[in-house]
Amino acid sequence: MVNDLKKKKLVLIDGNSIAYRAFFALPLLNNDKGIHTNAVYGFTMMLMKIIEEEKPTHILVAFDAGKTTFRHKTFEEYKGGRQKTPPELSEQFPFIRDLLDAYQISRYELENYEADDIIGTLSAIAEKEDFEIKVISGDKDLTQLSSEKTTVGITRKGITDIEQYTPMHVMEKYGLTPEQIIDMKGLMGDQSDNIPGVPGVGEKTAIKLLKEFSTLENLYESIENVSGAKLKEKLAEFKGQALMSKQLATIERQAPIDVTLESISFEGPEREKVVSLYKELGFSTLLEKMGQDPAEQVQLELEAVEYIIPDEITEDLFANENYFYVEMLDDNYHYADLIGFSLVNEKGNFYLPTKLALQSEVFKKWAEDERKTKIVYDAKRSEVSLRRYDIHLKGTEFDILMAAYLLNPSETMEDLAAIAKTYHIVNIQSDESFYGKGAKRGIPEKEDLAAHLVRKGIAMSELHTRLEDELKTNEQYELFKDLEMPLSLILADMESCGIKVEKERLQSMGRELNNRLIELEEKICELAGEKFNINSPKQLGVILFEKLNLPTFKKTKTGHSTSADVLEKLAPHHEIIEHILLYRQLGKLQSTYIEGLLKVIDPKTEKVHTRFQQTLTATGRLSSIDPNLQNIPIRLEEGRKIRQAFVPSEKGWVIFAADYSQIELRVMAHISEDQKLIEAFKEDLDIHTKTAMDVFHVSKDEVTSNMRRQAKAVNFGIIYGISDYGLSQNLGITRKEAAQFIDRYLNSFPGVKVYMDDIIHSAKQKGYVTTLLQRRRYIPEITSRNFNLRSFAERTAMNTPIQGSAADIIKKAMIDMDDALKDKGLKTRLLLQVHDELIFEAPEEEIDILKELVPLVMENAVELAVPLKVDYAYGPTWFDAK
Template sequence: MKKNKLLLVDGNSIAFRAFFALYNSLERFKNKQGLHTNAIYAVNTMLENIVAEEQPTHILVAFDAGNTTFRHEYFEDYKAGREKTPSEFKEQMPYIRDLIDGLGMKHYELLNYEADDIIGTLAKQADPEEFDIVVLSGDKDLTQLVSDNVTVNVTVKGVSETEVYTPAHIKEKYGLTPQQIIDMKGLAGDQSDNIPGVTKIGEKTAIKLLTEYGTVENIYEHIDDMKKSKMKENLIKEKDIALLSKKLATINVEAPIDVSLDDLKYEGKNLDKLVPFYKEMNFNSFLDKLGTDGIELPAEDMAEVPYTLAEEITSDMFETDMSLYVEMLDDNYHTADVIGIAWGNQERIYVSEGSAVLENQLFQNWLADSSLTKKVFDFKRTYVALNRFGAAFNGAKFDILLAAYLLDTLGSNDDIGELASGFDYRDVDTDEAVYGKGVKKGVPADKAAFHSHLARKVKAIDVLYATLTAALEEKNQSELFYDIEFPLSKILADMEITGITVQASRLEEMKVEFAQRLHEIEQKVYEEAGETFNLNSPKQLGVILFEKMQLPVIKKTKTGYSTAVDVLEQLRDKAPIVDYILQYRQIAKIQSTYVEGLLKVIFPDGKVHTRYIQTLTQTGRLSSVDPNLQNIPIRLEEGRKIRQAFVPREKNWKIFSSDYSQIELRVLAHISDDEHLKEAFIAGQDIHASTAMRVFGIEHAEDVTPNIRRQAKAVNFGIVYGISDYGLSQNLGISRKEARTFIDTYFEKYPGVKKYMKDIVREAKDKGYVETLYHRRRYLPDINNRNFNLRSFAERTAINTPIQGSAADILKIAMLMIDKRLREENMQATMLLQVHDELVFEAPESEIETLQTIVEDVMENAVKLRVPLKADSSIGDTWYEAK
């Protein structure tokens, strides 16, 4: 006879684990009423996963009934000292019970008892001949219940990974039986439950004692046989505590429950409850999954969106305020095929398959007419794609993608279906649902479904416009959108279309040069090793370094010795071979990523056309892809040489580069209003030398050595990034104590900076976000996290984001102003690249002097801070010469 399977879930425990598993996304998980839903969402995922895996016939989710239990009667401080439960978690608990009802599962709690006791009692009541039992929990207390027919799954990572405890696993892990888990807690205690245990006895010592004596009671029966030691003294002195701790840790398997196994039969989901619950929580992905599982959802889930297939274009198809969507399946819109275009508003929508409509004069006229306004999703993508067909695009007034990114950088999504669901609009599918993914991605055979999807996108743009404009106004971000980000997207589009000329011949020469250099380094490695081997094999390299050459082992992996860069850096001074290996890897990466990589992406026009991602970073900085021109390594000469291939498009033209000097430190001086920091910049001093003089007590600038200046520079930039004494000690190769002294002295000399850092962290803790000077927000869900590491990282981020983000905003403002000036002056000079704080141009040699005057003037006066901005310029026949 097939056995039943009983699933017993520790409700409070998994809910708490679920909450913190998605804590980083706390602000993203809210329903339209503002209820946080991250724990509810994660609990749903955990329960769905375990039901799918275990296929139980009976289920119970057990909860604690309150804050006090029978254990408090003999130990008042049981579970005392726990941090206050976050309100964002508490508000979700009633809804987690509603979720469980919708999933068709029973839940139960018993006054004066814990969920563990309910689970333990049911596990004992179930006949081993009839039931296999699976327990799901977020902690290890329940592992004492493990037996031949009871396994305990303990969550260890996120919401999907668990550690499965069986008698064999417990024996392998601890060398104990499941019953001895209770004795182990009696000796070692349990900090999470405030079970005291015996002083100075941890888990390892407890296991050693139990391996010899079996139980706590048997230890005391043989206590006189033990050698004299501090541990023996503590055991004798704290016998009552040890026995009490064991009692507290013991699950009561005789709890007076009034729920029977027959009550727990699982018959599947209760859709009458679950579907409306998912809707209330805005869990659209779970609703979609119900549909893909063959469950018929109510028809109103996705409203009908009427549209007209535009087989013939007529003038009455265009009005003064419409939305436009250009469909491409590939990310790279510089090369992707246009597979369909849709336009319209909520009253009428037109759909055209393929790109043929772009050749229609009426359609081109509408696109080009700036008096006929258009709303889009991803303006830059749309503009560049239309340009490829020779279609001018004017009159764009709003970009849904860009606005959504500004409203919540954590929730930015370039899929209109997913983005729309985040704003409570569900009448458009995700692209994956319609087109598939990976190698199977493509236009569906059902053309009506394809056309409908395009129409739904247009309606979504039209509907979301009102929602997002109101949200931008509410968050004081309208100026950031309309005055900076949206007009910048047009400039970036033009830069991408223009591209930058790259000489393939020079890259081919470098390819040969680097290959020879790699061969030379490779031979030096073999000489040091005394044999040849596969230098690109971490396993073979590990054997050479750590077995043959006996270098100290820093870290091991599952497959052998770690030869990662951070490991090799620590061994650099131990043997010359390590330095050669690091050189080899650096040059090999430059060869494959930049020399060979760039050769693959040069267009027929002899240029590379990077894409600037405007909606990715948390700080507002742009990122570059296909190819990434911002990450060309310039600290190594081999990396700098890559820029030799970047040249102007015409003879007798030059590359011109202008770079903000120490903009982040200048922004810090402005934001912190620190007198000494401001004074140094206003006086035009070398800021790092100035800092060195103050921090290290040096009276004269000429006494600041290069090494001391380097240390001061590390302190300056470390402060900007909220560096710790440990981080600074690692950067400078000094002791942690020395690093702490440097930081403390810095704050003493720059009290305004210290005050800024304290104030901004406090503000972040209160608001949950920080802002730049121009109201760009960054949400910090971990700012009040109980986990020290997560909280500390969020605090450092709170300190840095207003600085780095404001610097990014200032550069964007400068780009807008420069573009305007170049157009007003009718110059041929063209802005080509933005690389962090640097702008790169090409111009006729005759315009260079004027260009330099304009660019430096604009960059230094783009905004008014409490300290001057400074731009440094350079000129050359290549980008290499111009830097």
């Protein structure tokens, strides 16, 4: 209960308004499941600020219940012309409601009324009960509610910068009382709400009239005293419209709400629910502020497990089928120390200490015996970690992690315990709860470690048959056995091999970049007229917005925002901006890529050994970490030059790169069976030019570079289920123009539209979609009653078969290339996979063979209705192989 002695304070929040403000104030953000989160994040930041600063005893967030309100009976066109809510925002409203529930904040909406009316009614009730009231909105209409007890906070640029409207502030700003705000709206109208007002009467004229006549009614009673014949004529002509506009702008303060002040008391957030939601949304920074890691420790009461720690490794420990678990403490297994093995088979449960096993020839012989079947957890990790000790693991028949991933790629598989828990096997502790985290992370006593690893082996034995049967039931066993399992060994080869990086060349680039940064810094300070710290957002904000008086687009709690999106909008206003943007880009290249790569060059091999994450993405794409070699920036020349440091590991060798041309568009042509797209690819036409011709109804010669650019954006955007809002942002055009463009595209390529409709229907029937090779992605939200969640799911359903099939194809190409290189006895080695590109190192004498072999193999990895096309290049560095 709220302490009666405490000053009662009510906070009322306009939910729709704040959500819109947050969405447009922050760049589009996504969590790991692809759900947009920027509006939820901004809303959360606002909530935290309000709770901290206002310390409310009562709080409510009001939402609009629908598009139609009682005001539409007065004026049908009320709020007409408003653009449809972007789906990227709509899909976030359920999460905003979940956020409020987690914070134990009341939310309310009332059919036929707006959020403003709920706020107006509750504030009126609270004033009579002697509450202090704070209203938060982005809509200045609510300033009419300010009084001695009610302050109205209106968000300005950004989300947490709030202008406080008291009666005194309203008077200072407009020269009017809060009650006169509705009279002002009656005269000048409100374009955002489509309130007409009196044509030709703006804010200044309205304020001048109200200072003289006080109210709209008084004005019309004394209209003969209005100076200016034209103004008087306009006022007389539109009297009815003015009075109606005032009525539309007036907030209802006696709405039939069924919430009481007692029912909206605020006791604070429910911590566990907030943590859970933050994890789901990927709000790592907010979790850290709560002193909470994304995964909490869970202590389990485990039954005793029987195991043997042998004094020596003998052949009679091993059976024909063995559940073999390789354990290391560090995630980066290229450098992590092995801390033990478990072996579970028909002969018993064994814990094999690291030193005992690695020094045993019997163990090595068994590990490398293909006839001895091994069921493992994470085959690639196990293989790479053992290779460091010159042991090549062979005979791996089943990978528990890979099977679980294929069965549900959207599920986060943190460790074996998480997979086991999914199948209701709870005799195993999570690694985090067992080993600890952060500074407390460490290896427990030998007996505890032995029991933990043996439990993992037992869990694998319980999971094996169930996972295998499920793969077969889902018709995914071939995908598992013929694609992902062989690929894991190829990736192990690539990771162990690594790619050579010339340290001296990177250091030289670093020096060059440093000189460029010094030059840029001098130029920026010269344009600014003084020296300052460019890396300080606060100092930069003072220069840009106070000294140079550039327009303000967004503010933060600490001052003016100088984020990249803000700077890009400022670019046309002053030449200093392009230098600042370049300074930042080069600074990131220097710190993240030059210095970052220098830190991870293995001093023994002079190579970097990235890790390919094979069981991470929902679409099946590979990702690269430690370091991420798939994300080296190539838009800037300086970024592309970083690839000059990647060289062959042997003299007389070159780097050979081959990439699929527009593979996702070709997959879309195949899946959609659109004849125009199929013909265009068969005739080897430029697909973006062809699209521009069809959409704009022009000949090839009439296609301009801008037409092709727009066609390219919609070609790739369609693959991802892009909305009119998303396309408008990409192309810098209006949403209406973007919507027309998408409609023209779908009319031009009807097969694509049929595919979109069919795949959504299929997903609703089955609950999942599949790729060409039967990779499956479950989409439970596809049948949600919530429009926003359903819309996001529909876009996912459209995209996954295309993007996932493209991922399958390049994986198949990697396996086929590995076989082809071995069949021909070539020395060429596959080093990297970067999206749709394969990078090899090869002896110069094998280049002529590769020029024929690589395109032949890659273009025939799968058979589509359109030809796959591969481009290749080679040179002394990765930079030259472009």
